[in-house]
Amino acid sequence: MSSTSVGQSDQSFKGLLARYEPVIGLEIHCQLSTASKLFCACKTEFGSLPNQNTCPLCLGLPGVLPVINKTAVDYAIRMALAIGATIREKSVFARKQYFYPDLPKGFQLTQYDLPYCENGSMLLDNGRTVRIERIHMEEDAGKNIHGDNASYVDLNRAGVPLLEIVSAPDMHSQEEAVDYLKKIHAIVRYLGVSDGNMEEGSFRCDVNISLRRRGVEKLGTRTEIKNVNSFKNVERAISYEIMRQADLLDSGESIRQATLLFDAATGRTSMMRSKEDAPDYRYFPEPDLGPLYISSDRIKAIAALIPELPEAKKKRFQEAFGIPEADAAQLTEEAALAAFFEDVVLKVESKVAPKIVANWINTEFMREFNNRQSSWQKPMLSSDALAELLRYLGDGTISGKIAKTVFEEMLEKKASAKSIIDAKGLVQISDTGEINKVVADIIAQFPDQVAQHRDGKPKVFGFLVGQVLKVSQGKFNPALVNQSLKDALDGNA
Numbered sequence: 168m169s170s171t172s173v174g175q176s177d178q179s180f181k182g183l184l185a186r187y188e189p190v191i192g193l194e195i196h197c198q199l200s201t202a203s204k205l206f207c208a209c210k211t212e213f214g215s216l217p218n219q220n221t222c223p224l225c226l227g228l229p230g231v232l233p234v235i236n237k238t239a240v241d242y243a244i245r246m247a248l249a250i251g252a253t254i255r256e257k258s259v260f261a262r263k264q265y266f267y268p269d270l271p272k273g274f275q276l277t278q279y280d281l282p283y284c285e286n287g288s289m290l291l292d293n294g295r296t297v298r299i300e301r302i303h304m305e306e307d308a309g310k311n312i313h314g315d316n317a318s319y320v321d322l323n324r325a326g327v328p329l330l331e332i333v334s335a336p337d338m339h340s341q342e343e344a345v346d347y348l349k350k351i352h353a354i355v356r357y358l359g360v361s362d363g364n365m366e367e368g369s370f371r372c373d374v375n376i377s378l379r380r381r382g383v384e385k386l387g388t389r390t391e392i393k394n395v396n397s398f399k400n401v402e403r404a405i406s407y408e409i410m411r412q413a414d415l416l417d418s419g420e421s422i423r424q425a426t427l428l429f430d431a432a433t434g435r436t437s438m439m440r441s442k443e444d445a446p447d448y449r450y451f452p453e454p455d456l457g458p459l460y461i462s463s464d465r466i467k468a469i470a471a472l473i474p475e476l477p478e479a480k481k482k483r484f485q486e487a488f489g490i491p492e493a494d495a496a497q498l499t500e501e502a503a504l505a506a507f508f509e510d511v512v513l514k515v516e517s518k519v520a521p522k523i524v525a526n527w528i529n530t531e532f533m534r535e536f537n538n539r540q541s542s543w544q545k546p547m548l549s550s551d552a553l554a555e556l557l558r559y560l561g562d563g564t565i566s567g568k569i570a571k572t573v574f575e576e577m578l579e580k581k582a583s584a585k586s587i588i589d590a591k592g593l594v595q596i597s598d599t600g601e602i603n604k605v606v607a608d609i610i611a612q613f614p615d616q617v618a619q620h621r622d623g624k625p626k627v628f629g630f631l632v633g634q635v636l637k638v639s640q641g642k643f644n645p646a647l648v649n650q651s652l653k654d655a656l657d658g659n660a
Contacts, residue, residue, distance in 0.1 A: 180406070183413045184340075187378040190386055191344050191405065192336040195351055196329050196394075197361050198307065198369040199242045205306045205328035206233030206276065213367050217312075217321040225326045227271030232455050239328040242360035243283060243304050244461065244469045246330055249354050249476060250299050252287030257460055260304075260453040268320045269309035277305030277331075279450045283459060289334075290478070291346050298335035305329050324368075330360075336375065336386065341405035345398050348372060353477045357502045371396040374404060377422070378412045387412075388422040392429050392436055404429040408436055480505055488512065488521035497529050503543035504528075507550055514554030518561030527557060531574055539578075547578055556584040568641040569593050597644045599651065602635075605643070606651045609634045620656055628652070 204211055207224040224231040247254050259281040262274040282303035289297045307329050309322040332351060338344045352370055355361040363370040371394050377387035390412070392404050407429075412422055427436040475483070477499045484495040484505075499505045508528055512521050532553065541547040556577065560570045565588060576587045588594060596602070609631055610617055620627040635648050 180410065183410065186381060187409075187413050187416070188381050188383075189339055189405070189409050190336045190377050190379060190389075191338040191340075192375040193332075193334050193338070193344060193348060194373040194375065195332040195334075195348065196307075196371050196373070197246075197332060197351075197355050197363070199239050199328040199330065200359070200361050200369075201236055201238045201242065201328055203236060204326035205236050205239055205304070207326060209326065211327050213364075213369075215323055217319070218323060220323045221325070225271070225322055227273065233276065233453075235456065235459065236328060239304065240283075240459065240461070241465075241469055242328075242358075243302065243330055244466060245358045245360055245473060246332070246355065247284035247287065247302055248466070248470050248473055249358055250287030250289060250302075252284040252299065252302060254284045254461055254466055255281065256462070257281070257458050258283040258303075259458050260456045261450045262453050263305075264449045265447075267308065267311075268318070269311050269322070269325065271309070271322060271325060275306060275308065276453055276456070278303035283461065289347055289350055291343055291350075293343070293346075295337070295343065297337045297343075297347050300333050300335050302330050302332050305331055336377075336389075341402045341409075344374065344405055345402050348401060349398060350477070353500060357474055357476055365396045365398075368394075368396060372401065374401060374408075376405060376408050376412070378409065378416060388424050390422065390425050390427055390436075392427045393439060395429055397431075400429060400431050403431070403434055404436065407434055411436065474502070484508075488525070490522050490525045494522070494525045494529055497533075498525060501543070504533075507543070507546070510550040511554045511557070514550060515557050515561060519557045523561075524557060527553070531571065535578060552577060552583065559584055559588065563597065563644060564588065564594055566595050566641055566643075566645055568636070569595065572641075593642070595644050596639060596642045597647055599647060602639075602643055602647050602651050603655075605635055605638050606648070606655050609638070609652075610655055617656065628656075631656075 198211075201211060203209060204220075204225070207222050209222050209225055210220045212220065224233060244254060258278055260276055261279040263277045263279070264274045266273055282301045284303075285301045287299035287302070289299060291297060307324050307327040309320055309325040312319040312321060334347065338347060352363050352365075355370070356363045361369055365371065374392040374395060375389050376392070377389035379385065379387045390408060392408060395401050395404050408427070415422060426439045428439045429436050481492070481495045481499045484490055484498060485492055488495075490498075498508045508525065511528065512524050515524060532548070535541075535547060539547050556570060556574060559565050559573075560567065565573065573584050573587050573593065576582065577584060580587070613631065613634065616627045616630055620631070631652055632645075632648055635652065636643055636645065639648075
């Protein structure tokens with residue numbers, strides 16, 4: 168099987184799911200953001216010259232002894248606590264035997280039958296719970312680089328500390344799998360244990376998937392899609408593999424247990440190798456490392472450092488600030504974004520409702536933040552500057568339309584909101600006499616629309632408001648324009 172393909176079928180994907188139930192589990196590989204590797208002092212920085220960050224231990228030379236990284240263990244404990252897992256007092260490292268060019272020792276140091284933690288869980292947005300069977304620590308392998316009619320090996324990544332987070336097969340759609348993956352991704356970033364950079368391979372996953380007939384308890388034969396490194400590709404890979412397996416089963420063929428690769432360019436999976444099981448790896452305890460003991464005092468000390476996590480923060484934002492769940496979810500995707508929002512809410516001094524602050528940050532601010540490839544270390548606009556602009560909006564100095572114009576100029580000219588408002592004379596006009604005069608002129612200019620409004624066509628009212636604001640170049644107070652126009656049309660002017 169050089170490349171899997173889906174036969175032509177008139178069955179829709181929805182119809183396919185009426186017949187088959189997908190069963191999905193994820194094995195997430197999360198690189199820890201330690202300064203040095205798991206068992207030696209070599210650097211873990213990304214982008215160094217090939218094979219620069221190596222030593223005799225990374226290279227698998229004889230006579231070297233591994234020493235475990237204390238910070239990596241502390242980070243692993245943080246993650247276990249965040250998902251409510253049970254942490255073992257005693258865990259053991261093992262040698263996982265397999266032979267690839269990027270694994271110089273010929274084995275990988277990992278944890279097998281005694282991982283450091285088990286039995287966590289994650290609640291999905293749809294209310295279903297995904298069990299997390301285990302998290303274990305292990306070292307990453309190097310990287311094979313193919314091209315120019317040759318293959319190369321870069322061992323800088325060999326020995327970088329990893330957490331492998333293994334879920335139970337509790338997910339039944341690509342949407343559930345992506346939701347679960349995003350939640351784990353957010354947690355590792357909130358905890359500060361990983362940068363979660365999927366493009367650089369710091370956060371990637373293997374997808375295990377099988378199909379079974381609806382109503383059948385027995386699991387089908389699973390395939391594993393290796394090293395998928397984006398949320399979009401996880402969704403695409405699962406969708407394709409569901410269709411591929413269903414096509415084979417509908418044709419009376421059986422599913423072969425195999426390890427697959429997903430090609431993002433074609434959207435297809437292809438054979439990597441026949442799937443190994445645990446006996447193929449010939450695990451045995453690592454003789455050069457004693458058991459890892461984790462005391463209850465150490466767990467308590469680390470538990471005290473766990474920050475407020477995304478789900479808890481989302482609920483607090485909803486309750487404390489009265490913002491919708493969707494807005495709260497968007498604001499808590501990153502810890503730095505959530506902190507920025509709270510900072511702006513504090514600095515607007517109650518002149519603007521938190522919901523308006525949330526809308527501005529989620530729309531205007533984040534659009535420019537992403538377009539300009541800004542960073543939270545040095546955002547294109549400070550919380551002080553945005554709060555100043557929103558205070559002027561809140562106290563009626565400027566309208567919402569003018570606020571957007573000022574915001575754009577603040578970014579382009581690196582100037583304060585006040586200096587732009589003063590220089591361009593953008594202060595909102597609230598003189599009812601001046602507003603009433605323009606309203607009267609607009610009513611006189613558009614008699615057909617006025618007649619339509621009085622005939623019960625409410626949409627025309629918005630048109631007339633727009634004409635008044637157009638004359639004022641957006642400077643009239645919109646609330647006063649609405650009231651003046653309503654009074655005039657109702658004969659109360």
